[in-house]
Every structure is written in C-alpha cells, then in structure tokens.
Amino acid sequence: MTQPIRVLLAKVGLDGHDRGVRVVARALRDAGMDVIYSGLHRTPEEVVDAAVQEDVDILGVSLLSGVQMTVFPKIFKLLDQKGVDDLIVVAGGVMPDEDVVELKKMGVREVLLQDVPPKTIVETLTRLVDERGAR
Amino acid sequence: MKRFVPSSELVVRASRGEIPAISRLITRAEMGLDECRPALAEIYRKAGKAHVIGITGVPGSGKSTLVANLAAQLRRRNKKVAIIAVDPSSPYSGGSILGDRIRMTELASDPGVYIRSMATRGAVGGMARSTLDAVDILDVGGFDTIIIETVGVGQDEVEIAKASHTTVVVSAPGLGDEIQAIKAGMLEIADIHVVSKCDRSDSNKLVVDLKQMLTLGLASKDPKDWLPTVIGVSSYNGTGIDELATEIERHRAASLATGRAHQRELAIASFRLEKTAETLLIERFLKTLEPLRPALASTLCKRERDPYSAANELVSNALPQSIDQTEQAARAWTRRR
Ligand SMILES: Nc1nc2c(ncn2[C@@H]2O[C@H](COP(=O)(O)OP(=O)(O)OP(=O)(O)O)[C@@H](O)[C@H]2O)c(=O)[nH]1
Ligand SMILES: [Mg+2]
Numbered sequence: 151m152t153q154p155i156r157v158l159l160a161k162v163g164l165d166g167h168d169r170g171v172r173v174v175a176r177a178l179r180d181a182g183m184d185v186i187y188s189g190l191h192r193t194p195e196e197v198v199d200a201a202v203q204e205d206v207d208i209l210g211v212s213l214l215s216g217v218q219m220t221v222f223p224k225i226f227k228l229l230d231q232k233g234v235d236d237l238i239v240v241a242g243g244v245m246p247d248e249d250v251v252e253l254k255k256m257g258v259r260e261v262l263l264q265d266v267p268p269k270t271i272v273e274t275l276t277r278l279v280d281e282r283g284a285r
Numbered sequence: 286m287k288r289f290v291p292s293s294e295l296v297v298r299a300s301r302g303e304i305p306a307i308s309r310l311i312t313r314a315e316m317g318l319d320e321c322r323p324a325l326a327e328i329y330r331k332a333g334k335a336h337v338i339g340i341t342g343v344p345g346s347g348k349s350t351l352v353a354n355l356a357a358q359l360r361r362r363n364k365k366v367a368i369i370a371v372d373p374s375s376p377y378s379g380g381s382i383l384g385d386r387i388r389m390t391e392l393a394s395d396p397g398v399y400i401r402s403m404a405t406r407g408a409v410g411g412m413a414r415s416t417l418d419a420v421d422i423l424d425v426g427g428f429d430t431i432i433i434e435t436v437g438v439g440q441d442e443v444e445i446a447k448a449s450h451t452t453v454v455v456s457a458p459g460l461g462d463e464i465q466a467i468k469a470g471m472l473e474i475a476d477i478h479v480v481s482k483c484d485r486s487d488s489n490k491l492v493v494d495l496k497q498m499l500t501l502g503l504a505s506k507d508p509k510d511w512l513p514t515v516i517g518v519s520s521y522n523g524t525g526i527d528e529l530a531t532e533i534e535r536h537r538a539a540s541l542a543t544g545r546a547h548q549r550e551l552a553i554a555s556f557r558l559e560k561t562a563e564t565l566l567i568e569r570f571l572k573t574l575e576p577l578r579p580a581l582a583s584t585l586c587k588r589e590r591d592p593y594s595a596a597n598e599l600v601s602n603a604l605p606q607s608i609d610q611t612e613q614a615a616r617a618w619t620r621r622r
Contacts, residue, residue, distance in 0.1 A: 153316050154380055154404070179380040184404050189387040196393040200386065203399055205308035232305055285289070285309075 339449030
C-alpha cells in the first residue's frame with residue numbers, strides 16, 4: 151500500500167489572508183495528497199511541533215507579511231534541535247528575488263510564489279518526495 | 286527524524302517518549318510495510334495501559350472543538366493526552382483535507398499533548414486501518430489517555446465502540462433531524478451522550494429528547510449495567526467540560542470495578558483480530574485478482590460468465606485451502622483446546 155503524500159500547510163505571521171492556501175489545499179487533495187492546514191498566525195514553534203507530530207513529507211509555509219527571513223532560520227533551527235533532517239520545507243507567498251536565493255541557501259527546497267498555478271505546485275511537491283525516496 | 290532509522294530502533298526511542306520516533310512509527314504502521322511488523326508486534330505486547338476514549342458524532346457536531354477543550358481539562362488533571370483525529374478520504378482522489386487539527390490550536394506547544402490526523406483511506410467503519418496501531422504506539426510512548434475522534438453518521442460507523450474503553454457520542458442542535466442521526470445505531474454505542482453547542486437556545490430540547498429516549502431504553506437494562514448519561518456542553522463558554530471529564534473518569538472507574546473493563550478488552554481484542562484478518566484476506570485476494578481483472582471483467586461484460594462463479598474461483602485461488610478445509614481445520618483446533 152503506498153501512502154498518499156502528507157503535507158502540512160502553515161500560515162506564519164500577521165497577515166490574515168488564507169484564500170490562497172485553501173485553494174492550494176484543495177488542489178493537493180484532488181491530486182490524492184493528505185493535507186493538514188494549520189490555520190492563521192502560527193508561530194515557528196507551533197508549525198514545527200505540528201510537522202513532527204503529523205510526520206508530514208512536506209511542510210509548506212506561506213507568508214505574505216515579509217517575515218520570511220526571520221521565520222525560516224527559526225524553523226530550521228528547531229528542526230535541527232529535534233533531529234529532523236528529512237522534512238521537505240517549501241515556501242509560498244510573496245517575497246523579493248534576493249530572499250528566494252537566501253532561503254534556498256538555508257535549505258528551503260522550493261519557493262512557490264503566489265502566481266504559481268496549483269498544477270505546478272502538485273508536480274513540484276511530487277518530484278521533491280520522489281527525490282527524497284523512502285523514509 | 287533522521288533518514289532510514291530501522292523500526293526496531295524507533296521502538297526503543299518511542300518507548301522513551303521521543304516524539305519524532307513515535308510519529309515515524311505511526312507513519313510506518315500506516316504504510317504497512319513488512320519491515321515494521323516485528324516492531325509493531327513488540328509495541329502491541331507492551332501496550333494496553335492507556336485509557337482509550339472514542340468520540341464520535343455527525344459531521345460538524347463540534348467534536349474537534351470539544352476534544353480540544355476536553356484535552357485541556359484532562360491536562361489540568363495531570364493526564365498526558367494523545368489525540369487521533371480521523372477524517373474521511375475523498376472517494377474521488379483518495380486524498381483528504383484533514384481539518385480537525387485547526388480546531389485544536391490552543392493545545393499547540395503543550396508537550397503533554399500530541400495530535401495526529403489520519404485519513405480513512407477507504408476503510409469502512411469510520412476509523413483508518415492503522416488507527417489502533419497508532420493507539421498502541423502512543424500508549425507505549427507514555428500517553429495515558431488517548432482520544433480517537435471519528436465521524437459517525439450511523440450504523441456503519443459504530444466501530445469506534447469496539448475500539449475504545451469509553452465511547453462518547455456528540456449530538457448538536459441545528460443540524461436538522463438530530464434524533465434521526467442518533468437513532469441510526471448511535472444510541473446503543475454511547476457510554477456518555479454529549480449535546481454540544483449548549484450556548485444555543487435550541488440545545489435544551491435536544492437534551493430533553495435524548496434523556497427521554499434513554500429512559501425508554503431503561504426497561505431492558507440490568508440495574509448493574511452502566512446507565513448512559515446526557516451532558517450538555519459548550520466549547521464556547523466552557524459549560525459542562527469539567528462535568529464531562531469527571532463522567533469519563535467515573536465510567537472508567539466503574540468499568541474497572543465491575544469487570545466490564547475486562548469484557549470490553551476482550552471484545553476489542555476480538556474485533557482487532559477480525560479486522561486484521563479481513564485486511565490480510567483482502568490484500569491477498571486483490572493480489573490474485575489484479576492481473577486477471579481485465580480479462581474477467583470482459584467475460585462478465587459479454588455475459589459469458591456470471592460474477593458469483595468468477596469471484597468464487599478467485600477466492601479459492603487466493604486462499605491456500607478451500608473453505609471446507611479451513612472449517613475442518615478450525616474445528617480440529619477448537620477440539621484440541
Ligand atoms: N455555538 C457553538 N458552536 C460550536 C461549538 N463547538 C463547535 N462549534 C462550531 O461548530 C462547527 C463545527 O465544529 P467542529 O469542532 O469542527 O466539529 P466536528 O464535529 O469536529 O466536525 P467534523 O470533524 O468536520 O465532522 C464550527 O463552526 C464550530 O465553530 C459550541 O460549543 N458552540
Ligand atoms: Mg472534527
């Protein structure tokens with residue numbers, strides 16, 4: 151029995167928009183994935199705890215409020231403290247190109263900006279899990 | 286979790302209460318790989334201490350919000366609480382949106398609470414195939430109270446009662462035809478009835494109706510039996526949450542004192558055996574069926590064969606012995622005992 155890909159979608163920071171995340175959640179479900187949505191305004195600690203408890207393949211963090219350069223370092227630090235090294239972290243939302251470069255250096259595997267169509271998101275996540283292999 | 290930790294190693298770490306190991310073991314149980322069978326066998330032998338509470342009710346009745354409030358209450362009573370929230374998979378894509386966790390955000394960052402979402406993945410009965418493996422893993426991981434939330438709409442979803450020590454059925458006002466939902470097999474399975482959303486004015490009628498239905502059923506009850514109660518709760522203003530926690534503990538204590546707990550453990554073990562055998566049989570059967578399916582479907586479609594004889598032949602091929610031989614073997618085995 152193959153497991154569906156498990157994804158946690160998290161909103162971190164102050165912005166109160168989650169329409170985009172909800173659309174992505176439905177697209178992923180329709181592609182056969184199991185999707186957990188964290189809700190708005192989560193802290194990095196809460197997000198990492200949820201990702202570990204749910205043992206998701208992919209943690210997708212969406213932010214529109216420009217806090218990416220403080221949030222992602224915290225997330226990676228917490229994952230490291232917990233000894234988690236096989237979680238695929240992706241970012242979504244809106245951010246400048248230079249941040250995208252920095253985030254990728256930090257370990258964010260893909261940055262899916264707001265205009266990326268759901269189909270591409272599905273393909274990207276599927277590829278990342280394929281590349282990771284069994285766990 | 287680090288990559289490729291063997292399941293046997295995960296058992297050691299999970300027994301120490303390490304959350305990443307507990308989580309990964311649950312994932313392995315869901316995957317059902319042979320690699321984790323010995324580990325799960327060890328887990329099963331070590332488990333059996335936790336109090337398992339089943340919470341079920343129709344969609345939208347307020348189960349997840351209630352579970353969050355109840356868990357917070359149990360935390361104040363120094364329990365370590367794990368929650369397994371089961372949601373149905375989409376029959377179309379096989380995927381799911383697991384929406385229970387979002388109702389439990391106030392429990393976040395409490396190390397004494399663990400929340401795991403699970404999809405049914407086509408399993409009938411409201412639970413996922415590996416829900417009970419997850420219960421055992423969390424039990425061995427040190428959680429003394431384990432809450433399973435399932436969606437229940439009636440007859441087909443009452444398996445939760447065969448998997449939990451205390452079953453709570455949640456009904457809510459305003460969802461239309463509440464009593465009908467309760468009648469459809471849900472009345473019998475409840476050790477405790479909860480009427481949720483008691484901050485609404487229409488909840489009182491539901492409480493009265495439910496109590497009346499339970500009184501009607503009283504005549505057939507042994508006075509020594511547990512008598513289900515009805516508790517009105519509101520997750521919005523906290524009404525009844527403390528009372529519910531106390532009632533759950535009272536049910537547990539009464540079950541242990543009267544020996545009903547042991548009867549229930551036996552029933553749970555027996556049910557578990559049946560479900561596991563069912564899964565094995567179906568897997569084996571599907572393996573035999575898959576390569577033959579297109580050709581057989583085509584002969585059926587042309588009405589050259591009938592479904593019964595074709596399926597019967599497949600079943601006989603999938604099983605090592607014919608049904609007759611199996612029955613004989615079962616009789617011989619029973620005699621020997
Ligand atoms: N008025 C009122 N509404 C409530 C209460 N508890 C939950 N709700 C609302 O009822 C709706 C469903 O709540 P959930 O806790 O998700 O219900 P559920 O039974 O877990 O739902 P499913 O898991 O989808 O079957 C939400 O809109 C809640 O805000 C309550 O105590 N009072
Ligand atoms: Mg729910």
